[in-house]
Amino acid sequence: MDFSFGSEYEAFRETVRVFLGENWPLRGEEADLSESERARRFRRRATEAGYLYRNIPRRFGGSEQPPDLLEAQILREEFGRARAPMELTGQGPQMVVPTLLEWGTEWQQERFIPKTVEGDYVWCQGYSEPGAGSDLASLQTRGERVGDEWVIHGQKIWTTHWNRAQYMFALVRTEPDASKHEGISYLLLEMDQPGIDVRPLKQITGASEFAEVFFDGARTPADWIVGERGQGWRVSRSLLKHERNMLGSGARAQGLFRSLIRLATRVERQGHKAVDDPMVAEKLVELMGYVRSQQYSSYIQLTRELQGGESGLLPLLNKIGNSNIAQQISSIALSLLGSDSLLAPGANPRGTTSGNEKWMNQFMGSLGESIAGGTSNIQRNIIAERGLGLPRQESPASKDEAGGER
Amino acid sequence: MNFDLSEEQRLLESSLDRFLAERCPVARVRELFDSGEGLDETLWRGLSELGVMGLHLPEEYGGSGLELLDLAVVAEAFGRHATPGPFLEHVLGGLAIALGGSEEQRSRWLPGLASGELRVSLALAEGEDRWQPEQWQLPGGARVSGVKEHVPHASGADLFVVGLHGGTLGLVEGSDPGLRGEPLEILDRSRPLSRLHLDGAGCDLLPRGAEAAPRMRDAGLVLLAADACGGGIACLDLAVAYAGTREQFGVKIGSFQALKHQLADMAIHIHPARGLFWFAAHAFEHVPEESAVSAALAKAHLTDRFLDVARASVEAHGGIGYTWECDVQFWLKRAVFDRAFLGDPSCHRRRVAEQMDWSE
Numbered sequence: 011m012d013f014s015f016g017s018e019y020e021a022f023r024e025t026v027r028v029f030l031g032e033n034w035p036l037r038g039e040e041a042d043l044s045e046s047e048r049a050r051r052f053r054r055r056a057t058e059a060g061y062l063y064r065n066i067p068r069r070f071g072g073s074e075q076p077p078d079l080l081e082a083q084i085l086r087e088e089f090g091r092a093r094a095p096m097e098l099t100g101q102g103p104q105m106v107v108p109t110l111l112e113w114g115t116e117w118q119q120e121r122f123i124p125k126t127v128e129g130d131y132v133w134c135q136g137y138s139e140p141g142a143g144s145d146l147a148s149l150q151t152r153g154e155r156v157g158d159e160w161v162i163h164g165q166k167i168w169t170t171h172w173n174r175a176q177y178m179f180a181l182v183r184t185e186p187d188a189s190k191h192e193g194i195s196y197l198l199l200e201m202d203q204p205g206i207d208v209r210p211l212k213q214i215t216g217a218s219e220f221a222e223v224f225f226d227g228a229r230t231p232a233d234w235i236v237g238e239r240g241q242g243w244r245v246s247r248s249l250l251k252h253e254r255n256m257l258g259s260g261a262r263a264q265g266l267f268r269s270l271i272r273l274a275t276r277v278e279r280q281g282h283k284a285v286d287d288p289m290v291a292e293k294l295v296e297l298m299g300y301v302r303s304q305q306y307s308s309y310i311q312l313t314r315e316l317q318g319g320e321s322g323l324l325p326l327l328n329k330i331g332n333s334n335i336a337q338q339i340s341s342i343a344l345s346l347l348g349s350d351s352l353l354a355p356g357a358n359p360r361g362t363t364s365g366n367e368k369w370m371n372q373f374m375g376s377l378g379e380s381i382a383g384g385t386s387n388i389q390r391n392i393i394a395e396r397g398l399g400l401p402r403q404e405s406p407a408s409k410d411e412a413g414g415e416r
Numbered sequence: 417m418n419f420d421l422s423e424e425q426r427l428l429e430s431s432l433d434r435f436l437a438e439r440c441p442v443a444r445v446r447e448l449f450d451s452g453e454g455l456d457e458t459l460w461r462g463l464s465e466l467g468v469m470g471l472h473l474p475e476e477y478g479g480s481g482l483e484l485l486d487l488a489v490v491a492e493a494f495g496r497h498a499t500p501g502p503f504l505e506h507v508l509g510g511l512a513i514a515l516g517g518s519e520e521q522r523s524r525w526l527p528g529l530a531s532g533e534l535r536v537s538l539a540l541a542e543g544e545d546r547w548q549p550e551q552w553q554l555p556g557g558a559r560v561s562g563v564k565e566h567v568p569h570a571s572g573a574d575l576f577v578v579g580l581h582g583g584t585l586g587l588v589e590g591s592d593p594g595l596r597g598e599p600l601e602i603l604d605r606s607r608p609l610s611r612l613h614l615d616g617a618g619c620d621l622l623p624r625g626a627e628a629a630p631r632m633r634d635a636g637l638v639l640l641a642a643d644a645c646g647g648g649i650a651c652l653d654l655a656v657a658y659a660g661t662r663e664q665f666g667v668k669i670g671s672f673q674a675l676k677h678q679l680a681d682m683a684i685h686i687h688p689a690r691g692l693f694w695f696a697a698h699a700f701e702h703v704p705e706e707s708a709v710s711a712a713l714a715k716a717h718l719t720d721r722f723l724d725v726a727r728a729s730v731e732a733h734g735g736i737g738y739t740w741e742c743d744v745q746f747w748l749k750r751a752v753f754d755r756a757f758l759g760d761p762s763c764h765r766r767r768v769a770e771q772m773d774w775s776e
């Protein structure tokens with residue numbers, strides 16, 4: 011057990027600190043720019059310095075650094091400490107870019123990666139359908155080659171960020187005669203076209219971040235296919251191996267836990283801070299046991315990754331571990347809000363201080379987390395069958411469980 | 417950056433696994449359990465020859481000069497094999513003398529403890545769950561009189577490390593005529609407990625006992641957490657193995673999804689928690705400011721999870737799970753022991769809460 015990074019890496023840390031000290035927050039006239047513009051300029055500089063988008067070639071807007079998990083860890087720590095923007099998140103940078111790097115043609119990479127990394131191109135994910143959720147491979151939306159175009163008919167659902175996305179990456183059945191998994195292709199398409207009709211869905215929160223997307227003769231060029239015809243399932247799965255190695259997975263739980271502590275120190279009950287109530291404090295410490303477990307488990311995975319070893323079960327436990335923690339956090343937050351939880355998110359008639367908006371949204375969001383990207387039950391199936399080696403279930407659906415499609 | 421066991425620690429782990437599988441397989445655990453003996457002299461000697469008893473003691477007194485994490489690797493293996501015997505109190509007693517004893521006390525006791533020729537036990541708890549040093553009320557002095565509860569393997573112990581008022585420690589020799597052990601009816605028959613009556617027993621105070629006591633307690637919490645982790649993983653493994661052999665409705669029960677999900681939840685409970693005791697053990701020597709909190713947190717979390725997983729394992733075994741016949745009982749009872757010994761999870765969570773600066 012050794013938590014030091016060694017002198018070489020500490021020197022790297024020092025360079026990063028100096029860079030951050032000089033470059034974040036922006037100064038002078040730049041300080042008055044909009045938040046997103048400041049973040050964009052900073053990201054560009056941090057990429058030039060070699061700190062962001064490290065696995066993306068320079069010609070595609072990345073910084074093309076050799077893979078180094080320790081440097082990556084140091085960057086997470088230092089950027090986090092300085093509250094400096096890290097890489098853009100979302101389905102474009104996190105799903106489309108790695109997929110294109112692995113499967114895309116040179117022109118696709120050139121055309122899509124730089125603008126996605128810059129944040130100019132926003133993507134949505136067209137996987138789920140009304141009849142194909144957990145059993146994703148049963149999807150029915152079909153694509154037909156007509157001349158040098160794909161023509162698409164069908165429907166996607168739960169499409170998040172429909173309102174911001176110019177592009178969709180979609181799984182579409184292009185080989186109707188092939189078997190369930192061999193008949194799917196991975197297509198890119200433009201959202202703004204006559205063949206696409208988007209109908210926003212009102213979420214449990216009242217917002218409409220996801221939508222139904224109807225395709226009625228939507229078109230996309232023949233060469234906007236990623237991988238070969240019929241390879242789409244494999245193309246989409248390849249991401250999973252990156253996704254499972256969510257090395258930063260402990261960090262999210264920690265961040266949320268810190269916010270919860272802040273809430274507990276802010277909220278008062280009977281003249282005392284909630285955090286000083288022994289019952290509340292004990293609950294927080296119980297939760298801390300889970301949060302730290304998740305954090306250390308990610309360190310163990312990081313270590314084994316560094317040494318080229320196997321982490322066994324642990325990677326399979328990350329997603330559900332995080333969803334479980336988010337659920338526990340939401341239940342404590344709800345008790346801390348007390349009767350402020352009776353109000354709609356953001357409503358604040360008495361000018362109270364609890365600020366229920368973030369937490370009411372987290373309460374709802376924690377539920378979304380255990381559904382989106384493969385439900386918790388699907389995670390349990392994966393843990394039991396792939397992790398514990400239990401027999402696969404004798405049902406037609408068994409081998410198709412999607413798990414973690416997001 | 418390395419959050420993992422070292423090569424040597426893994427070697428220790430695998431050699432212990434081999435040793436215990438051979439010298440104390442579960443059939444032998446059952447014999448000891450049924451007899452209520454707890455101590456198997458041959459096993460004790462074998463383990464002592466492996467150097468397990470003095471792993472953490474200074475080399476000048478015959479120990480190996482290793483750290484708490486090495487000891488925790490041993491504790492985890494014992495938990496995994498449900499190994500009976502006086503390991504926990506023995507290594508903690510030695511640690512207390514190493515940390516708090518005078519030169520004379522160290523050279524008198526440590527070599528014998530390191531080699532396993534002498535055996536030490538702990539007399540800490542008092543009524544109403546007073547396990548923590550600041551709660552001890554037994555008045556110290558050259559002679560001590562009073563009662564100590566839940567003293568493990570008291571019979572035959574050469575020495576007792578006794579918790580005294582003011583959170584300090586003293587040594588009472590097992591042969592002292594002022595001592596009387598009263599064996600208790602116990603749940604975990606692999607670790608017998610007694611009530612210890614002290615009646616003017618001669619007591620040799622540890623000069624730095626007050627510093628040693630909380631350190632010893634923290635080390636104990638880490639070792640119990642390690643034991644719980646090993647035990648919890650064993651409960652899961654037993655249930656998975658059973659699910660892969662038992663058939664109902666013409667198929668292996670492990671193909672039923674409800675059972676799969678229960679087993680998956682057991683894995684979710686126990687596997688990611690291993691790092692808690694690793695870190696706490698590491699912190700004991702290397703991150704002193706985090707040592708007390710991480711030890712308490714590891715003990716509270718892992719012993720709770722051990723009990724969850726042990727219960728679920730009994731359930732996964734069906735009717736056979738509810739029998740004396742079924743091996744899971746050793747771990748279920750061990751889980752209850754690990755959870756209560758040195759104070760229950762709630763007590764340690766409150767201790768953590770008191771030490772947290774939430775405003776950070």
Ligand SMILES: Cc1cc2nc3c(=O)[nH]c(=O)nc-3n(C[C@H](O)[C@H](O)[C@H](O)COP(=O)(O)OP(=O)(O)OC[C@H]3O[C@@H](n4cnc5c(N)ncnc54)[C@H](O)[C@@H]3O)c2cc1C
Pocket residue numbers: 134135136137138139140142143144145167168169170171220378379381382383384385386387388391407411415416673
């Ligand atoms: C907030 C949010 C955002 C999303 N964003 C997107 C997006 O951008 N793009 C996209 O394509 N999709 C998105 N999704 C969809 C998401 O991936 C699916 O909802 C999810 O995969 C589950 O599919 P389903 O809704 O059809 O539920 P179902 O598959 O019908 O599941 C219903 C219940 O049955 C259980 N179940 C189903 N099969 C099994 C099984 N084999 N074993 C045990 N239990 C089972 C499930 O666990 C669940 O509890 C989003 C969902 C949410 C909630």
